[in-house]
Amino acid sequence: MSAPAPLAHGIGFYKMSGSGNDFVMFDGRLTPAEDLTAERIRRLCDRRRGIGADGVVVLSPTGLGAVTMAYWNADGSRAALCGNASLCSARLSAELCLSHGSDVCLLTDAGPVQARGCRGEAGAEINIRDVGPTRAADAELGPGERWIALGTVGVPHLIVRVDDVERADVDRRGRELRHHPSLGDPGANVNFVSPAAGHPGVWALRTFERGVEGETLACGTGTVAAALALAEREEAALPIELVSRGGAVLRVSGDAGEAAARGVWLGGEAALVYTGRLAPGIWVI
Structure with a gap:
């Protein structure tokens, strides 16, 4: 044949x-x-x-x-x-x-x-224009959560600092926060971040993404938002490396100023x- x-x-x-x-x-x-x-x-x-x-x-x-x-x-x-x-x-x-x-x-x-x-x-790099500071989100903390911040990197993001992203209920908690009343109808992406186990100085990130309405293996703008939120709260200093759920490492560099973060670059897989x-x-x- x-x-x-x-x-x-x-x-x-x-x-x-x-x-x-x-x-x-x-x-x-x-x-x-x-x-x-x-x-x-x-x-x-x-x-x-x-x-x-x-x-x-x-x-x-x-x-x-x-x-x-x-x-x-x-x-x-x-x-x-x-x-x-x-x-x-x-x-x-x-x-x-x-x-x-x-x-x-x-x-x-x-x-x-x-x-x-x-x-x-x-691989590739993108330069994010000046990004305004994050602010405390109007949402109550859940178990294992330390703080929740709201920021915008092109689109709105909630950043949830947790003790361990592996224990975070990304689907349930992410869906709940994505539609939080304080965010209005558009809602926001929800990013859970914690230190990456076994990798000193590296952070782990998991994202519930709006428009997909579920967890994705990575979120570039969410990575930037999480890095800036960590830097603003002096939990880490730029440049910061974050490992995505897909296993790849993304790198965020720049200057995290009080009024705005400037010269922000995101580098990662393409x-x-x-x-x-x-x-x-x-x-x-």
Whole structure:
């Protein structure tokens, strides 16, 4: 029996991972952002009926070293910023020659993000613009929790300092805090942080992510928010390394000032896992 002919048609995509936070990504020159409906995004991110991902990205070059980065959560909602998606976007922009050299300005819904990514290298860096200080959150502490802070790194984040992230009930407690009345309708991502067992000076992070409505293997902006909250409370000093649930280490550097953190950089994985083409049926929704 002869082998079946390869699938030569369909819409091309790139599957990428940032420390286990995974994304379906498109070249906007071929697949414009306007083609991505909420239903299509949900179908693409479905881990049983689609490709499976935490979010979807469309990258469109605008010239002068800038690339528009459109990002959606797995539930089809548009999000202003995703740190790990930005890391992956920096890498893919270099791979697709969307920008000149390794430096690129990602035009996100949260504003421009300077980034660095190189072809063939499974890592990248992004520069987060000045980040305001975190503040105490209006939420009661639960068992094993020391403090809860609220901050914004593109999107809102609760940072919950716990004794041990391995004992945190991320699904139950994360879901409860994600919808806390003090946050209003949008809610927030919820990040649980504690010292990483067996790794002096390293912190462990677990995240309940809105839009996914469950625990993800990493959260880039949550990593930045947690690092700054720890630095502000003098539990750690920048640069800080945090290990994600996916096992990868992300590094946050910069200056944590009283009014704002400046020169903040997030470095982490930006792995190109595979490329593929969508069968026509998955797109006709």
